[in-house]
Amino acid sequence: MTLPTSPQAAHMSPMRSVDEHLGDILRTVRALAPLELELERALGTTLAEEVTSPVPLPPFDNSAMDGYAVRAEDVADVPATLPVVDDVAAGDGRLHALGPGMALRIMTGAPLPAGANAVVPVEWTDGGTARVTIDRPVQKGNAIRLAGEDVRAGEVVLTAGTRIGPAQLGILAGVGRRRVLVRPRPRVVVISTGAELAEPGTTLAPGQIWESNSYTLIAAVREAGGEGYRAGIVGDDAAGFAEQLDAQLVRADVVITSGGVSMGAYEPVKEALGPLGTVRFERVAMQPGMPQGFGVVGDDQVPIFALPGNPVSSFVSFMLFVRPALRKMQGLPAGPAETATAVTAAPLRSPAGKRSYLRGKLGPQGAVTPVRRQGSHQLAALAEADALIVVPEDVTELPEGTTVEIIPL
Ligand SMILES: Nc1nc2c(c(=O)[nH]1)N[C@H]1C(S)=C(S)[C@@H](COP(=O)(O)OP(=O)(O)OC[C@H]3O[C@@H](n4cnc5c(N)ncnc54)[C@H](O)[C@@H]3O)O[C@H]1N2
């Protein structure tokens, strides 16, 4: 049997910067076409229209409390006893009018009767049903919610590009909408490659490890607003990978692969995608995550991210490159991962010529401590971290007490 040969390191092109690679990606991906969805399905999507209210909100003047609708003038001298002429409950569609010297029992949300200018909370009265004695005077307008004081008719309540969360769904329903035009959540298929990978929950055979990247990546996809699908494990065979990719393309807006992109003899992703000419494999000047592939595949030109297999590398690559792409597809502002600043609580080292994303733990007073294990395979250390510490390409050593950029996780 002839073993496949490794590509020759001598012919490698220079590394691209993180910013150049992200630039290529953001120039390639497009916002997904808008789609009308029922409200029940719209959580987490991004609005693709401006939403206005067809009516004022509240639509009519109404009571903010359970109590009695009165004219404030009639209860200026207390105690005041007034006849209770009727009851108005929320949802009462009758036209009520209040004459001088009278009171109407009224509930929260009920329409304010014509002629009334204040509501006395029941707690300030004897609670009478035929006659009521009121112990405290009220100001005009007390406990009244005026029509339009939340939203005027025709007013914009949500602008295009707004991410729909629970409160946004509430106002959509509140202005009477059943359906809404949104950019959908991108459907992202994750394919893990590697002959050594076994499903978690199974017994490990010699040479095997449990597959973890797809779980991390799918969770990260969900947090970034997408729908993640795990396509399972493909071995180190390029034909098997190509077949799986083909089968998955029908349901994917984006494909992420992990593994099979470095310099080994068995690199199925590189082998299958390289010849297509639409996916570039490059070395990006970063640590971890140096080997990266990106391009488009299939008739629909589906963006594909071929991420390195090391667990920390694939996660960091997701945060730097895939997340901004998913944001752009959702019509959200997309650019480099957002950073904050922190002060190092220990000295740091970083390779020359590469931007490092060290795993760190945030502490009190804006301090960040690098976690003890910084290997690309050290997944437990990643799980301990809550920030990536960014060390620029030209910096190799940082003393304790240096202000650094961090990417909160
Ligand atoms: N001669 C060279 N070797 C390597 C280079 C290089 O430049 N020259 N780069 C190294 C770097 S950096 C990285 S990162 C890795 C990337 O490798 P691949 O993307 O080809 O990934 P694999 O070789 O398949 O796997 C790497 C590592 O990660 C483990 N792995 C893979 N997939 C999973 C998964 N789904 N769940 C958990 N763990 C996974 C795999 O077992 C390997 O240990 O290449 C270096 N080598």
Ligand code: MOO
């Ligand atoms: O660049 Mo690889 O991503 O460290 O281990």
